[in-house]
Amino acid sequence: MAKHETPLLSQLETGPWPSFVSDIKREAESRAKNEKGIDYQIPVDACEDLLGVLELSYKHGRTHWKHGGIVGVFGYGGGVIGRYCDQPEQFPGVAHFHTMRVSQPAGKFYTTEYLKGLCDLWEFRGSGITNMHGSTGDIIFIGTTTPQLEEVFYELTHTFNQDLGGSGSNLRTPSDCVGQARCEFACYDTQAICHELTNYYQDELHRPAFPYKFKFKFDGCPNCCVASIARSDLSFIGTWRDEIRIDAEAVKAYVGGELKPNGGAHAGRDWGAFDIQKEVVDLCPTKCMRYADGKLEINNKECTRCMHCINVMPRALRIGNDRGVTILAGAKAPILDGAQMGTLIVPFMKAEAPYDDIKEKVIEPIWDWWMEEGKNRERLGELMKRQGLQRMIEVLGVDPDPRMVQEPRSNPYIFWKEDEVEGGWKRDINEFRKYHKR
Amino acid sequence: MDYEEAKVKITEQLTKKLKTKSKFYFNDLAKILEMKPREAKKIVNKLVENGVLEYWSSGSTSMYGMPGTGKQASAEHED
Ligand code: SF4
Ligand code: SF4
Numbered sequence: 001m002a003k004h005e006t007p008l009l010s011q012l013e014t015g016p017w018p019s020f021v022s023d024i025k026r027e028a029e030s031r032a033k034n035e036k037g038i039d040y041q042i043p044v045d046a047c048e049d050l051l052g053v054l055e056l057s058y059k060h061g062r063t064h065w066k067h068g069g070i071v072g073v074f075g076y077g078g079g080v081i082g083r084y085c086d087q088p089e090q091f092p093g094v095a096h097f098h099t100m101r102v103s104q105p106a107g108k109f110y111t112t113e114y115l116k117g118l119c120d121l122w123e124f125r126g127s128g129i130t131n132m133h134g135s136t137g138d139i140i141f142i143g144t145t146t147p148q149l150e151e152v153f154y155e156l157t158h159t160f161n162q163d164l165g166g167s168g169s170n171l172r173t174p175s176d177c178v179g180q181a182r183c184e185f186a187c188y189d190t191q192a193i194c195h196e197l198t199n200y201y202q203d204e205l206h207r208p209a210f211p212y213k214f215k216f217k218f219d220g221c222p223n224c225c226v227a228s229i230a231r232s233d234l235s236f237i238g239t240w241r242d243e244i245r246i247d248a249e250a251v252k253a254y255v256g257g258e259l260k261p262n263g264g265a266h267a268g269r270d271w272g273a274f275d276i277q278k279e280v281v282d283l284c285p286t287k288c289m290r291y292a293d294g295k296l297e298i299n300n301k302e303c304t305r306c307m308h309c310i311n312v313m314p315r316a317l318r319i320g321n322d323r324g325v326t327i328l329a330g331a332k333a334p335i336l337d338g339a340q341m342g343t344l345i346v347p348f349m350k351a352e353a354p355y356d357d358i359k360e361k362v363i364e365p366i367w368d369w370w371m372e373e374g375k376n377r378e379r380l381g382e383l384m385k386r387q388g389l390q391r392m393i394e395v396l397g398v399d400p401d402p403r404m405v406q407e408p409r410s411n412p413y414i415f416w417k418e419d420e421v422e423g424g425w426k427r428d429i430n431e432f433r434k435y436h437k438r
Numbered sequence: 439m440d441y442e443e444a445k446v447k448i449t450e451q452l453t454k455k456l457k458t459k460s461k462f463y464f465n466d467l468a469k470i471l472e473m474k475p476r477e478a479k480k481i482v483n484k485l486v487e488n489g490v491l492e493y494w495s496s497g498s499t500s501m502y503g504m505p506g507t508g509k510q511a512s513a514e515h516e517d
Contacts, residue, residue, distance in 0.1 A: 068496035070503075075487065081497040099497075168493075168500030169464065207486070208493065208500035209464045209479040371475035376463045377499055 002028075003045055004052030008059065024051055027128045038124055042093075042145050046127045049093030050143065053085055064091075071098055071146055073153040077208040079164025080149055096146055097127070101165035102139040102156060103198070106191040107178045117160060125152050136215065137175030137226070138165040169212050171204035176218035177225040185310065186220030187238025187323040188351035194218050196355060197363075210367075211374035221319065222307045228331075228342070233380040234363065235328040235342045236351070240320030243300040244309070250316035251276075251296045261312050280309050324350045327362055329392070330381030340381050345392060347403045362396065369395040390415075444471055444481045445490055452504055461494050461501040 002025075013019040028047035031040065043049070053064050069082025081099040088095035102118075118139065122128055127143035134140040144152065156162045165173035174197055177183070179190030197216060198205065204214075217228030220238040228235035253259040254274060260267065261274050276296070281289045288302035289309065296316075298309075310317045327349065328342030349357060366380065369391075374383045384392050393400055418424045439447075451470045452462065468478035482502070485491040494501045 068494065070492055070494050072493055072495070077486070077493040077500055078495065081495065167497055168495040170500065203479075203483075207479070207483050208495070209475060209482065211463075211465065213498060368474075368476065376465060 002051070003048035004055060006051050006055040009051060009055050021051070024129060031123075031128060040123075041125045041148055041151075042127065042143075044093075046093040046097070046143060047129065049085075049091035050097070050127065050129070053087060053091045053094055056087065056090075065097075069098075071149060073149055073164065076164060076206045078167040078170040078206060081167055083143075094143065097143040098146065098149065100126075100141040100144065100149070100152060101134065101136075101167055101173065102141060103163045103165040103173045104133055104137050104139050104175065105162075106176055106194040106198075107181055108133065108137070109181070114160070121152065121155050121160075125155075135231075136165070136172045138173050164206070166205045166213075169208040169210045170206065170214070171201050171210070172213055172215045173205070174198050174216040174218070175226055177220050179218075179220040183220060184314070185223060185238075185307070185319060187240055187319055188220065188325055190218040190220045190236075190238070192353060193236070193351060193355055193358075196353060197359075200359065204367075210371060212377045212379055214367075214370075214380065222305050223311070229328055230331050230339070230341055231333045232331055232342070233329065234366070235331055236325045236358075237328065238319075238323065238351075239305050239326045239348065240323045241348055242320040242322040244298050244303065244320060245318040246296060246298065247316050247318070248295065251313065252294065254313050254316055255294070259313075259315055263314060280312050283308055324348050325358075327358075329366065330379075330384045332379045332381050338382075340385075342381075343384065343389065343392075343406065344404050345396060346398070347401055365395050365397070439471065439473070439481075441481060441484060445485060447471065448485060449490065449504070452507075456507060460507045461503045463501055467491075467502060 006021075009021045012021050024047050028045070028051065031044050031047060034040070034044070057064050064086050066084040066086050069084060071082040072078070072080045079101050081101070083097045083099060085091050085094045085097060119128075119130065122130060122141050125144060125148045126141050129142040131140035131142060141152070153164065156164070174194050176190035176194035177186070179186040179188075181191060194216075204210070214234075215232040216234050216236070217226045217232035218236045219226055219228045222237055222239065224230075224237065228237060250259065254261060255276050257274060261279065276291050281291050281296075284303075285306050285308070286302045286304050288299040290297045290299075300320075310319065325346075325348070326344065327346035329345045331340060331342035333339050346362060349362075351358065370380050370383055373387070374380070378386075389404060390400075393404070418426075448467065448470055455462075464475070464479075464482065467482055468475050471478045471481060473481070482491065486493065486502075489505060491502045492505045494503055
């Protein structure tokens with residue numbers, strides 16, 4: 001018998017999708033039975049009380065969680081999010097129910113043994129409820145008490161060789177696509193750079209001193225599997241400077257039907273014979289492809305690396321050989337309002353270890369600027385809007401590039417700086433006053 | 439400015455403001471120290487390490503306060 005009646009939550013389970021309510025109920029049951037004989041370190045009925053407080057929130061239309069708090073592990077300003085219930089007598093199991101963010105491995109590779117280990121740790125010292133993964137990519141451990149925080153942290157760092165992730169006004173846990181480990185579209189080693197920058201910027205990750213959160217995300221190619229272009233303050237997207245490599249034989253095989261387009265992904269229905277003109281050439285956004293007399297040609301100067309043709313015919317078309325990253329800045333995806341895509345700031349840069357150019361010419365000047373001039377709770381993208389792309393270009397010390405321009409100018413004023421105008425505009429105030437009385 | 443000097447300055451200024459607020463943004467601290475953020479951070483890190491300051495976090499934003507000052511309520515703008 002459930003500890004609390006939860007008719008509203010049960011109604012949620014009737015929909016067509018897997019339900020988090022069912023998941024929590026299952027964990028509640030498993031804790032009550034305790035078949036493995038675990039010596040639970042937080043109340044055994046934590047999951048029951050979690051369901052109870054959630055039901056109450058639905059009933060009242062208000063949250064019963066208090067906001068934030070002073071919890072954390074020693075020396076870290078992030079990684080733990082304090083949560084306290086405002087009905088502790090009614091729901092003692094979740095009176096303290098803090099969230100821990102655990103840094104995910106680059107590319108999210110695990111062994112099952114490792115995952116089992118993490119889950120066992122969390123059943124023993126927490127609620128057993130996890131979120132794999134949170135929006136930023138972290139492994140999220142949901143719900144434990146204050147005394148367990150240091151214990152969990154010790155286990156993570158000593159047994160699992162794992163760290164807490166970022167939260168608050170910190171560098172958030174950097175995240176990346178699976179990259180060269182499994183994907184032949186990857187134009188640089190996303191996992192290597194993600195891992196390197198995570199280690200290199202430990203102070204920024206764990207000790208908050210930014211105006212607000214800051215995210216790096218690494219996509220190996222413009223397919224953007226981690227959606228860096230929409231979700232990160234600095235987005236690194238793999239690209240190439242030379243030409244798409246065309247294998248004419250394989251093009252023929254696609255046209256002849258021996259090779260399945262899109263890697264066979266749309267095989268559930270008969271779409272008819274593959275039509276290279278209609279499905280590839282005509283859909284090229286820059287119209288830079290031509291297919292005539294059985295020959296495919298690309299005007300690479302006009303290609304925007306949208307990936308469409310490569311996705312459709314991966315055996316025939318391959319990314320170029322001179323590879324690197326394009327860097328965009330200022331994206332954010334807040335829940336309430338103000339979502340914004342990244343703005344291109346670096347058209348091309350090589351991405352090779354130890355990434356000194358990326359660190360010293362891009363990341364750090366941007367941080368210096370934002371830390372000094374950003375307002376409290378102002379994301380980089382908002383500062384860019386407030387002060388303008390021109391300021392951003394100054395900060396980076398680069399020349400403006402047409403590729404940074406998204407749309408024709410809407411501001412009719414052109415502002416010159418004194419050193420940009422021949423002769424400057426210093427005036428002799430005494431000379432001026434001769435003709436202009438105060 | 440050396441560490442001891444910074445400590446006195448921060449403690450004095452934060453105590454003075456206690457009547458109205460107990461949680462401060464990092465930028466407020468950098469202003470009190472009259473330092474560039476990156477320089478100020480080195481000192482603020484040390485102040486936290488030595489227990490002069492402590493972190494407060496809502497999950498999305500972080501703030502700093504002196505241990506034992508302010509109630510949860512003040513962090514939630516209820517007073
Ligand atoms: S972003 Fe590109 S390189 Fe990375 S996994 Fe997706 S398709 Fe592959
Ligand atoms: S990648 Fe996109 S823009 Fe470039 S040739 Fe292919 S379809 Fe056209």
